Amino acid sequence: MNRKDLLGLRDLSKDEITEILDTAERFRNVSERKIKKVPTLRGRTVVTFFMENSTRTRMSFDLAAKRLSADTLGFSASSSATKKGETLMDTARNIDAMKPDAIIIRHSAAGSPHMLAKEFPWSVLNAGDGINEHPSQALLDMLTMRDHLGDLDGKTVAIVGDVYHSRVARSNIFGLKTMGAKVIVAGPGTMCPPSMAHLGVEVRHSIDEVLDEADVIMMLRIQRERLQPGMMSSVNEYSRFYGLDLERLRRARPDVLVMHPGPINRGVEMAPEVADGERSVIMEQVTNGVAVRMALLYLLLGGEPMGGDDHAS
Amino acid sequence: MTRTTGMNGVEVGRTLDRLATQMIEQLGVPTDYSLVGIVTGGRPIAERLANRIEASTGVRPATGTVDITLYRDDLYTGLEKPVLGETKLPFKLTGQDIVLVDDVLFTGRTVRAALDVLNDYGRPRSVKLAVLVDRGHRELPIAADFAGRTILTEKGDKVEVVLADDESGTDKVVVHPGGGQ
Amino acid sequence: MPAETIHLKGGRIVCPATGVDGVGDLWIKGGQIVGEADAGGSVTVIDCSGKVVAPGFTDLGAELCDPGKTWREDLASGSEAGAAGGFTTIVASPRTDPVLDTPVAIADTLNRCMTVSGARIEVSGALTHGLDGAHMSELGLMVDAGAVALSDGRKSMMNAALLRRSLDYARPFGVPVMLRPGDTDLEGAGVMHEGDVSTQIGLRGIPAAAEEIGVAKGIALARLTGAKVHLSQVTTAVSVELLRTAKASGVEVTASVPARHLVLTDRAVDHSVYNTSTRLLPPLRSEGDRDSVRAGVADGTIDCVTADHVPMTSLEKELEYMHAKPGAMGLETAFSAALTALGDIRTVVVALAVKPAAVIGREACLSERSVADVVVLDIEAQRTVEGPYRSKGLNEPLDGTVLSGQVVATIRDGCIIYGPHAG
Numbered sequence: 001m002n003r004k005d006l007l008g009l010r011d012l013s014k015d016e017i018t019e020i021l022d023t024a025e026r027f028r029n030v031s032e033r034k035i036k037k038v039p040t041l042r043g044r045t046v047v048t049f050f051m052e053n054s055t056r057t058r059m060s061f062d063l064a065a066k067r068l069s070a071d072t073l074g075f076s077a078s079s080s081a082t083k084k085g086e087t088l089m090d091t092a093r094n095i096d097a098m099k100p101d102a103i104i105i106r107h108s109a110a111g112s113p114h115m116l117a118k119e120f121p122w123s124v125l126n127a128g129d130g131i132n133e134h135p136s137q138a139l140l141d142m143l144t145m146r147d148h149l150g151d152l153d154g155k156t157v158a159i160v161g162d163v164y165h166s167r168v169a170r171s172n173i174f175g176l177k178t179m180g181a182k183v184i185v186a187g188p189g190t191m192c193p194p195s196m197a198h199l200g201v202e203v204r205h206s207i208d209e210v211l212d213e214a215d216v217i218m219m220l221r222i223q224r225e226r227l228q229p230g231m232m233s234s235v236n237e238y239s240r241f242y243g244l245d246l247e248r249l250r251r252a253r254p255d256v257l258v259m260h261p262g263p264i265n266r267g268v269e270m271a272p273e274v275a276d277g278e279r280s281v282i283m284e285q286v287t288n289g290v291a292v293r294m295a296l297l298y299l300l301l302g303g304e305p306m307g308g309d310d311h312a313s
Numbered sequence: 314m315t316r317t318t319g320m321n322g323v324e325v326g327r328t329l330d331r332l333a334t335q336m337i338e339q340l341g342v343p344t345d346y347s348l349v350g351i352v353t354g355g356r357p358i359a360e361r362l363a364n365r366i367e368a369s370t371g372v373r374p375a376t377g378t379v380d381i382t383l384y385r386d387d388l389y390t391g392l393e394k395p396v397l398g399e400t401k402l403p404f405k406l407t408g409q410d411i412v413l414v415d416d417v418l419f420t421g422r423t424v425r426a427a428l429d430v431l432n433d434y435g436r437p438r439s440v441k442l443a444v445l446v447d448r449g450h451r452e453l454p455i456a457a458d459f460a461g462r463t464i465l466t467e468k469g470d471k472v473e474v475v476l477a478d479d480e481s482g483t484d485k486v487v488v489h490p491g492g493g494q
Numbered sequence: 495m496p497a498e499t500i501h502l503k504g505g506r507i508v509c510p511a512t513g514v515d516g517v518g519d520l521w522i523k524g525g526q527i528v529g530e531a532d533a534g535g536s537v538t539v540i541d542c543s544g545k546v547v548a549p550g551f552t553d554l555g556a557e558l559c560d561p562g563k564t565w566r567e568d569l570a571s572g573s574e575a576g577a578a579g580g581f582t583t584i585v586a587s588p589r590t591d592p593v594l595d596t597p598v599a600i601a602d603t604l605n606r607c608m609t610v611s612g613a614r615i616e617v618s619g620a621l622t623h624g625l626d627g628a629h630m631s632e633l634g635l636m637v638d639a640g641a642v643a644l645s646d647g648r649k650s651m652m653n654a655a656l657l658r659r660s661l662d663y664a665r666p667f668g669v670p671v672m673l674r675p676g677d678t679d680l681e682g683a684g685v686m687h688e689g690d691v692s693t694q695i696g697l698r699g700i701p702a703a704a705e706e707i708g709v710a711k712g713i714a715l716a717r718l719t720g721a722k723v724h725l726s727q728v729t730t731a732v733s734v735e736l737l738r739t740a741k742a743s744g745v746e747v748t749a750s751v752p753a754r755h756l757v758l759t760d761r762a763v764d765h766s767v768y769n770t771s772t773r774l775l776p777p778l779r780s781e782g783d784r785d786s787v788r789a790g791v792a793d794g795t796i797d798c799v800t801a802d803h804v805p806m807t808s809l810e811k812e813l814e815y816m817h818a819k820p821g822a823m824g825l826e827t828a829f830s831a832a833l834t835a836l837g838d839i840r841t842v843v844v845a846l847a848v849k850p851a852a853v854i855g856r857e858a859c860l861s862e863r864s865v866a867d868v869v870v871l872d873i874e875a876q877r878t879v880e881g882p883y884r885s886k887g888l889n890e891p892l893d894g895t896v897l898s899g900q901v902v903a904t905i906r907d908g909c910i911i912y913g914p915h916a917g
Binding site for chain 2: 023040
């Protein structure tokens, strides 16, 4: 992989995705030792710039950078600069003046990471831009799938929920299609409109319709706080058509994988017994998250340092 | 054009025999120490030494590997990013006597990095170094405890160790003169 | 000291109003087109061989941001930008700050426009106070003060009953009412055309249906009230169909399309990687829509091509895509865009000069004693669109595109306002 930035999975090749997953496997090792650190990015500066609330993704990236011995700096939505009305570009210019090596950005406006990547010399890692992409999440999802299923070519993955507005779904769709998997999406007509077919996926309107085909069932969180009026009638109706409970799990394939990007609305998308059950690999997703993010930082930064004049030893 | 300071399969085999003998003499019972091959060149050497020690004493020392890619001090000099190998240490490090094994000892930086890796896994009681070939030009104060063959090279030369998977006698060590990669 | 006579020599004169299309000479004196016999005094000769000589263009709704937001544009720079684009008349949008919604504001602006040295500036008055969509302005007094049109300032009036009454009230004053066809609720939080590109790049979409609802509403109310409704910014295939049917059934309604919508599609948002100069309202549409509006201009269903000039600076555009304000500058590239898309110069002249003038009750004509608003065009030239621009704006989505056609000279009221010998 020879890129400055990781903005999304839409343009990544099969080789690049494979390289990232293979590298991430090596990094899992680091988190299992007593000394969970390698000196590879010693002295580099990684800024996490989270304009949307998120604890787990931010922590995961922060930990990944620290385990590579990089210095980390955190900017969040509530920081005073944004409150005072500073534009994104101006904030970025200020950060640039401090000579960072990489910025990990999560922002509610799609295209923000692309805007920064065009203007500045440091690496930009997209941690979620609006409804567009969330590449590191999809990569950790694919690593988890690969661990259990092997080669993803020819496998069938079902994504259930508000797919249209989910950057997790979108990145997964791009990545999985590149790796040769078949993707089915299921959700209410407002959340899984026919236009999803533009992404090369099959659209269904009940979770029952995916159970006998899916090797993986990925449940998405119903973001109640973001729903516009008319998107969904009630949580009850949603659960009846799309919730994954034990009864449905029994009708799925015996070795199906149950995944969720978190946090889970227990009882809405997924019954607690399913979330905690044998087929669920949700906690593995979290572990793989740190490894994937370490791999991304290593692949983007572990080469020529910016600006410096290191003479060869 | 290769120099005559290379080695052929027979010579490689004999050198490994001698190394194994030295290690048996100096290190004692094989259960007391472990061989850790430095990825990639040291891994097959460690295997072959372990085989020979087992053949001689009936006891096989534990083996593992360390990959030093993440600990290199030259990652930033524009080298093509190397593929990460596997570090596998299936035994407790603290209190152990370790023998690091590599194919070629050159500047010593690889061994320095390997020591750092071991350090992050635990605190060995002692670390010794066994190499098939010592080609000189040390840049750090590092020496081999068990050196197979010492050869003279120019700093710009490239020393290539080729080991067949099955000790079939097609092993060799080749010295390529510098400037002609 | 400008010459008394201008002689445009040997150009291909294209005047759809009189049916003239052939090589010839044109003489201008005293602000009018004259016969050769009346020419006299000192003469400036402009060699037009190989070029086209046509009536100057009229734009029906440029945002000149003056008063209120003059860092984006002002009357002077807007006038210059128009001249460079071949426009001899620009109708300024009432969307200023404060809004042009009173007779005093109209009169004051027209007064200031008397001293501009580029395109002539006319003014349209806001249908409602502050463009609030609720309280009707003094439409009659504004027309008396000189407004040549009335406009909703691009804010589609949602209340059909109120719009109907505005049209009924405006009708007797005889000026066109310019409406952007749209539906604010359906447009919602959309930032680009809703289609396969918006699905691919994760931006919220504005469905074509929003414009089509607006077009249907405009046509229905035009039929009901008999008012002179002009639908600015018609950009979708179905909108063209609705217009075609309406006109065939005798409804008097006119329409225009922005020149850039004849060239660019929603793919531009993807290829430019979220460049905010592509953030527009109405948004750039699909290829199918673009092909339909081209055909619509060619067969006259869409009467006019406009520049749809909405200049902005980094203040409005150096932001995340969804926060950038929609709009693009266009006066200096409209002609090239139209020529590249439509190919035939006569169609272009009809769409940029003849029909827009007719909408505001003027005639774009090169016969003797017509006002000397003339443009000299090189239709063979190929150029890459790039600055520096005369407009203050920095948001030109056609930047870097290769287009055919270039304006060589623009003459307004018999004075050269752009080109060699410009006074």
